[in-house]
Amino acid sequence: xxxxxxxxxxxxxxxxxxxxxxxxxxxxxxxxxxxxxxxxxxxxxxxxxxxxxxxxxxxxxxxxxxxxxxxxxxxxxxxx
Numbered sequence: 715x716x717x718x719x720x721x722x723x724x725x726x727x728x729x730x731x732x733x734x735x736x737x738x739x740x741x742x743x744x745x746x747x748x749x750x751x752x753x754x755x756x757x758x759x760x761x762x763x764x765x766x767x768x769x770x771x772x773x774x775x776x777x778x779x780x781x782x783x784x785x786x787x788x789x790x791x792x793x794x
Contacts, residue, residue, distance in 0.1 A: 764770075 760770075
């Protein structure tokens with residue numbers, strides 16, 4: 715939601731403006747509260763999975779056998 719929309723403009727006079735402003739703020743508060751609950755639940759799930767030994771992230775890729783010499787080869791080619 716942007717503040718250029720009529721719902722983001724909170725300076726409307728009268729009962730209708732106050733009602734709309736209060737309604738929008740209540741809805742945003744409800745959405746934020748639910749989002750916080752979802753984040754906390756997900757964090758509990760992640761902590762429980764880690765306690766069970768689940769590993770997160772990408773798998774470790776083995777280093778190629780010729781990896782150590784590759785930098786020296788490139789360095790030699792650029793000095794020519």
